[in-house]
Amino acid sequence: MVAVGLKKKGIDFKSADGQSSTIIILILSSASQSGPHMRCLAEIGRLLQSEANRKKILAAKDASTVLKIMTDPGM
Template identity: 40%
Template structure:
């Protein structure tokens, strides 16, 4: 069974993003990967530029306060996920025009495109459920975030 929690480490969860702009929250999430040694500085800069270009074409803000930016990254060893929350919300050019409070950034390894899309689809389905989103907003720790994800993945 495909589990989101297998790819999200507690250290890649930011309970309250500091930034107030789309470009800055993306960099903030990428920095979590860098601090864990999952990407290096050069990769971070390259991925950030690519994510910003992707956002210019079409926002990954899918509505209901959610964004799921994602990218396949050559040279990445494994798929990784970062989570960030901004209770006040971040302007994200979302399809519903609402600010984003919950962000999941997915980086997939080259050659895993089908898997990447399945993971993205599963996460999007969970995030469509208001009760799930509300639990994430109310959570108080990275461990709670992981517990919520794990429980909802079981249902």
């Protein structure tokens, strides 16, 4: 299960780069199976490396649009 939170003004998590976080991802998975969790984390990392994808997600008007972007970033 994955939950996505968006905060355009950002949240200060005292990150190493000093920037506030605008996209927060929560991944819930079974403690006994790390494979699916790691694949999900890797895919999210690849998606969010792209500034264009991050901008699309932050500009989304609703949850269904965020889901579409995250499952088909080329849209």
